[in-house]
Amino acid sequence: xxELKAPSPDILQQFVAIVGEAHAISDAGAMAPYLHEWRDxxxxxxxxxxxxGSVDEVSQILALANQTGTAIVPQGGNTGLVGGQIPSEAGxxxxxxxxxxxxxxxxxxxxNCMTVEAGLVLAQAQDVALNAHRLFPLRIASEGSCQIGxxxxxxxxxxxxxxxxxxxxxxxxxxxxxxDGRVWDGLKPLRKDNSGYDLKHLFMGAEGTLGVITAAVIxxxxxxxxxxxxxxxFRSLQDAAAFFDxxxxxxxxxxxxxxxxxxxxxxxxxxxxxGTKDPLQKSHAWYALVEFSSANADAGLASGVEALLAxxxxxxxxxxxxxxxxxxxxxxxxxxxxxxxEAQKYEGGSIKHDVSVPVADIPEFITRxxxxxxLMVPGARPVPFGxxxxxxxxxxxxQPPGQDKAIFLSHxxxxxxxxxxxxxxxxxxxxxxxxxxxxxxxxxxxAKSEVELELMRSIKRTLDPKGILNPGKVV
Amino acid sequence: xxELKAPSPDILQQFVAIVGEAHAISDAGAMAPYLHEWRDxxxxxxxxxxxxGSVDEVSQILALANQTGTAIVPQGGNTGLVGGQIPSEAGxxxxxxxxxxxxxxxxxxxxNCMTVEAGLVLAQAQDVALNAHRLFPLRIASEGSCQIGxxxxxxxxxxxxxxxxxxxxxxxxxxxxxxDGRVWDGLKPLRKDNSGYDLKHLFMGAEGTLGVITAAVIxxxxxxxxxxxxxxxFRSLQDAAAFFDxxxxxxxxxxxxxxxxxxxxxxxxxxxxxGTKDPLQKSHAWYALVEFSSANADAGLASGVEALLAxxxxxxxxxxxxxxxxxxxxxxxxxxxxxxxEAQKYEGGSIKHDVSVPVADIPEFITRxxxxxxLMVPGARPVPFGxxxxxxxxxxxxQPPGQDKAIFLSHxxxxxxxxxxxxxxxxxxxxxxxxxxxxxxxxxxxAKSEVELELMRSIKRTLDPKGILNPGKVV
Numbered sequence: 001x002x003e004l005k006a007p008s009p010d011i012l013q014q015f016v017a018i019v020g021e022a023h024a025i026s027d028a029g030a031m032a033p034y035l036h037e038w039r040d041x042x043x044x045x046x047x048x049x050x051x052x053g054s055v056d057e058v059s060q061i062l063a064l065a066n067q068t069g070t071a072i073v074p075q076g077g078n079t080g081l082v083g084g085q086i087p088s089e090a091g092x093x094x095x096x097x098x099x100x101x102x103x104x105x106x107x108x109x110x111x112n113c114m115t116v117e118a119g120l121v122l123a124q125a126q127d128v129a130l131n132a133h134r135l136f137p138l139r140i141a142s143e144g145s146c147q148i149g150x151x152x153x154x155x156x157x158x159x160x161x162x163x164x165x166x167x168x169x170x171x172x173x174x175x176x177x178x179x180d181g182r183v184w185d186g187l188k189p190l191r192k193d194n195s196g197y198d199l200k201h202l203f204m205g206a207e208g209t210l211g212v213i214t215a216a217v218i219x220x221x222x223x224x225x226x227x228x229x230x231x232x233x234f235r236s237l238q239d240a241a242a243f244f245d246x247x248x249x250x251x252x253x254x255x256x257x258x259x260x261x262x263x264x265x266x267x268x269x270x271x272x273x274x275g276t277k278d279p280l281q282k283s284h285a286w287y288a289l290v291e292f293s294s295a296n297a298d299a300g301l302a303s304g305v306e307a308l309l310a311x312x313x314x315x316x317x318x319x320x321x322x323x324x325x326x327x328x329x330x331x332x333x334x335x336x337x338x339x340x341x342e343a344q345k346y347e348g349g350s351i352k353h354d355v356s357v358p359v360a361d362i363p364e365f366i367t368r369x370x371x372x373x374x375l376m377v378p379g380a381r382p383v384p385f386g387x388x389x390x391x392x393x394x395x396x397x398x399q400p401p402g403q404d405k406a407i408f409l410s411h412x413x414x415x416x417x418x419x420x421x422x423x424x425x426x427x428x429x430x431x432x433x434x435x436x437x438x439x440x441x442x443x444x445x446x447a448k449s450e451v452e453l454e455l456m457r458s459i460k461r462t463l464d465p466k467g468i469l470n471p472g473k474v475v
Numbered sequence: 476x477x478e479l480k481a482p483s484p485d486i487l488q489q490f491v492a493i494v495g496e497a498h499a500i501s502d503a504g505a506m507a508p509y510l511h512e513w514r515d516x517x518x519x520x521x522x523x524x525x526x527x528g529s530v531d532e533v534s535q536i537l538a539l540a541n542q543t544g545t546a547i548v549p550q551g552g553n554t555g556l557v558g559g560q561i562p563s564e565a566g567x568x569x570x571x572x573x574x575x576x577x578x579x580x581x582x583x584x585x586x587n588c589m590t591v592e593a594g595l596v597l598a599q600a601q602d603v604a605l606n607a608h609r610l611f612p613l614r615i616a617s618e619g620s621c622q623i624g625x626x627x628x629x630x631x632x633x634x635x636x637x638x639x640x641x642x643x644x645x646x647x648x649x650x651x652x653x654x655d656g657r658v659w660d661g662l663k664p665l666r667k668d669n670s671g672y673d674l675k676h677l678f679m680g681a682e683g684t685l686g687v688i689t690a691a692v693i694x695x696x697x698x699x700x701x702x703x704x705x706x707x708x709f710r711s712l713q714d715a716a717a718f719f720d721x722x723x724x725x726x727x728x729x730x731x732x733x734x735x736x737x738x739x740x741x742x743x744x745x746x747x748x749x750g751t752k753d754p755l756q757k758s759h760a761w762y763a764l765v766e767f768s769s770a771n772a773d774a775g776l777a778s779g780v781e782a783l784l785a786x787x788x789x790x791x792x793x794x795x796x797x798x799x800x801x802x803x804x805x806x807x808x809x810x811x812x813x814x815x816x817e818a819q820k821y822e823g824g825s826i827k828h829d830v831s832v833p834v835a836d837i838p839e840f841i842t843r844x845x846x847x848x849x850l851m852v853p854g855a856r857p858v859p860f861g862x863x864x865x866x867x868x869x870x871x872x873x874q875p876p877g878q879d880k881a882i883f884l885s886h887x888x889x890x891x892x893x894x895x896x897x898x899x900x901x902x903x904x905x906x907x908x909x910x911x912x913x914x915x916x917x918x919x920x921x922a923k924s925e926v927e928l929e930l931m932r933s934i935k936r937t938l939d940p941k942g943i944l945n946p947g948k949v950v
Contacts, residue, residue: 110720110835111866157667163728166667169644184926191865192632192641192831193904194680195911195922196949197931201676205669222724245585249697251771253638253728294771296726298779304771356667360585390666391586429668436670447670451657455938456672462937463930474671 003466005069006092007047015048015070015094018060023100025049034075034095035086042083042438045091046073053100055175055183055214061096062212063181065468072096073470074208076150077121079142081354082437084154084207084473093471098149101214107132112220113172113189118149118213125218134220137164141338149213155205157433159337162389163256163293164221166433168204173217176203179210179464189217202459207435208470210463225297227256228305229330232312232321233284237363240286243317244359244388247290250308254301257291258389259337265383268343268398269336276335280320288388289337340385344398347381349405351415353395357428362391368422373397376418377411392432395419420447436474444475478941480544481567482522490523490545490569493535498575500524509550509570510561517558517913520566521548528575530650530658530689536571537687538656540943547571548945549683551625552596554617556829557912559629559682559948568946573624576689582607587695588647588664593624593688600693609695612639616813624688630680632908634812637864638731638768639696641908643679648692651678654685654939664692677934682910683945685938700772702731703780704805707787707796708759712838715761718792719834719863722765725783729776732766733864734812740858743818743873744811751810755795763863764812766805815860819873822856824880826890828870832903837866843897848872851893852886867907870894895922911949919950 007015016024025031026048036043047070052058065072071093075085087093102119109132116125122143129136138151140158150156152174156167164170173187186200203211234240240260248255263285270276279287292301302323309321324330344350357365370382379400386394397415399408420430420443430447431440445453456475460467482490491499500506501523511518522545527533540547546568550560562568577594584607591600597618604611613626615633625631627649631642639645648662661675678686709715715735723730738760745751754762767776777798784796799805819825832840841859848855854875861869872890874883895905895918905922906915920928931950935942 108833108835110716111833112723155669155673157669161667165644168673169640178926178930182926184930185924186927188902188904189833190831190902190904190907191834192636192862192867192907194630194632194908195904195906195915196680196919196927197685197934198630198643198676198680199927199930201673205671205673210672241585248587249770254769254771294729294774295724296729296769296774296776296779298782299769299771299774301771304773307773356665358583358586358664359666360583387667392667427663427665429663429665429670431670432665432667433669440670444671449660451653451659452661452671452674455653455659455674458937459672459934462933 044087076147082439084437222295224293356432519562551622557914559912697770699768831907
């Protein structure tokens with residue numbers, strides 16, 4: 001990808017002319033918010049921030065970039081956790097922010113789908129769906145700021161994947177601007193289309209390295225008529241595994257969430273957040289927040305879930321459990337899960353992982369990782385939590401109390417490498433839902449076969465021969 | 476793709492040596508069953524039929540083919556309807572039949588998935604799942620003979636797509652032999668993996684033109700604890716549309732099937748099959764076979780569906796309805812749907828279509844197509860049936876009674892073209908679930924944008940630069 005060049009002042013002016021002065025930012029101060037993410041782990045420089053207002057402008061920008069060998073970094077709500085949306089430090093890349101492309105193009109109630117543009121904020125998409133008496137089921141922590149384009153480009157996961165799938169599973173069609181500026185209109189709202197290769201899945205999860213997603217047809221679902229939320233306590237992860245199996249066989253697609261939390265996580269949240277409290281009378285080694293929902297108002301979920309918990313208690317799989325009897329109670333249970341990341345901040349430094357393993361191997365993964373951490377950083381406190389049913393554990397580790405934060409964080413890469421080694425040994429993935437971005441690009445050669453890497457590289461060369469799209473990310 | 480060559484006797488001998496004499500067929504009579512499909516619409520010739528017994532043998536075959544420029548036509552159960560699995564008439568291609576690769580490699584109950592090889596017959600996969608107390612939900616007419624590899628290579632659809640998705644949605648991982656013989660091991664049983672491009676979706680639905688699928692990790696589901704099957708009658712397609720909406724909002728993922736049948740379809744089946752009978756007291760313009768199922772035994776489906784039908788009757792959406800009260804009754808209702816294709820054979824020639832349109836446009840599509848058919852072939856009898864909820868209508872047309880079959884069938888291409896024109900005008904697909912194969916390859920330039928075709932071609936060139944994989948199919 002040696003053809004990239006720093007854009008000359010003249011070329012920069014041509015880029016500005018495409019979107020108009022009002023939508024181009026070149027002042028360092030004004031560009032700053034787009035050049036680092038909220039945790040400040042990734043920061044870069046840019047020659048220009050462009051905010052196009054139409055697909056045609058995006059097309060012109062990419063055509064000019066391709067012609068002139070200018071690197072383009074696409075960006076949505078700037079909430080990504082792996083630096084995929086942040087340019088390099090060189091300052092010769094152009095940041096392409098999609099926020100202004102935020103229209104709802106069409107709502108198709110009969111087809112249970114809607115066509116929305118890349119810059120639409122996820123929470124707004126959820127609201128638009130609700131107003132149309134439908135559910136857009138994607139739920140992630142950043143939903144108040146992240147945008148549809150970023151969500152699809154990273155194939156976001158979240159807490160409703162069990163029932164509804166990952167972001168890519170919620171998409172019927174895509175519109176993508178290709179590296180040379182051509183527009184692929186794949187916006188068909190069809191549930192079945194076998195008239196050729198499936199191109200949309202190539203662009204989803206590619207983090208803007210193969211094309212820029214500008215719009216999508218996303219699926220809508222009936223709003224659940226009934227939801228049952230419970231918190232249960234386990235003596236061991238093996239018990240959690242047995243109960244997950246029971247819950248899944250009970251409810252299948254009605255099982256919307258199965259999120260595990262270790263005891264230390266409950267302690268962190270209740271210690272640092274006013275109004276939170278221990279969900280069960282005694283303390284337990286592990287907890288799961290379990291949510292069932294059904295579009296069928298007569299599904300009798302409440303009594304069904306009560307019976308399920310009774311059976312699991314009888315079988316010794318759960319040590320205790322509580323079912324929310326109001327939206328407030330359900331909200332309080334969810335808060336224990338949702339505040340986990342935030343609560344860790346009050347406990348000092350935290351080394352994080354976003355990994356997945358086969359569901360059956362979760363207990364082994366956590367046991368092996370915990371043992372390793374105690375050897376590598378004695379006193380460090382693992383806080384593994386997350387999406388049990390997806391095999392996706394956020395294996396986060398809080399620093400030993402009292403230790404210097406910087407010293408603890410200096411172990412980051414060594415700990416990552418060691419934990420990833422266990423994940424790979426179990427046939428898992430070193431990036432379950434956050435993507436590769438800058439953070440994990442250099443790990444891929446170790447994590448993937450040469451055949452797979454070469455396939456990825458050849459697709460990259462085919463779709464972006466000059467390498468202008470998000471260089472240094474993913475592949 | 477000018478590099479293809481007819482294999483010399485010496486090269487053919489090298490291919491035979493890979494699988495052994497016992498698993499290579501060169502006798503014309505013995506090859507015959509592999510060279511035409513059951514309806515005999517597509518037939519070809521082959522230089523050799525190879526039946527490899529391991530992935531390594533498939534790898535060696537493709538490596539040699541790539542080296543020598545020999546065309547390879549992959550084949551599973553030979554049930555495809557578009558000729559994708561049938562070689563050309565030239566006789567210089569090698570047919571690669573995957574039937575011997577039929578092992579079940581692993582069943583992962585905790586992960587609700589299993590790893591199976593390409594040659595496993597779909598019905599056997601369903602049985603293996605049932606024996607493990609799980610459901611593999613793919614249901615298609617050819618399930619007794621079609622094989623997993625073919626099912627995934629064509630992204631098969633069927634009658635349970637509404638709740639479970641197309642074949643590609645049931646796959647967690649793939650193993651694929653690439654055009655040059657390298658093996659891509661993407662068999663991870665993970666529900667979340669964002670560590671790079673999603674390669675598996677590229678090979679699924681590509682009909683063996685980008686690689687040969689040799690194994691897959693397929694998803695398993697809980698066996699439904701309760702199933703409710705109903706047949707309802709409508710005065711019009713508009714009423715069917717209203718009732719579909721009601722049924723979907725009622726049940727969402729519990730709505731497993733919503734298959735429409737026109738009055739003439741019921742007449743055909745009851746006329747030609749002993750033991751079938753009109754499902755409702757009076758006759759109606761349209762019928763829908765509706766199936767709900769739930770893993771939750773307490774979901775109260777039976778009473779829920781009864782109430783749903785009562786409401787729809789009250790609202791005037793359905794004219795009548797009946798709910799099956801036994802497995803036998805449910806079977807009898809399903810038979811009316813399943814015998815549709817077969818019944819048409821007794822009514823003479825039939826011109827077929829496998830198309831999809833946005834769900835909201837189904838009534839318009841059928842109305843416009845019916846009008847057109849009456850102009851093109853007066854007296855011809857449209858029998859549009861199929862997967863309403865997927866927008867996927869098998870718009871089949873039976874010949875006018877008494878007309879010469881050959882004369883009627885001579886209209887095939889003109890009728891296809893005219894019906895596809897309406898489909899494209901409505902933003903639909905000219906191949907919803909059967910694929911492109913030989914049948915629709917020449918239609919793609921009309922049905923797709925130049926950008927999309929060029930994307931497909933460039934991916935084909937990248938993954939199969941010599942064009943040895945299933946030449947003349949899809950792209």
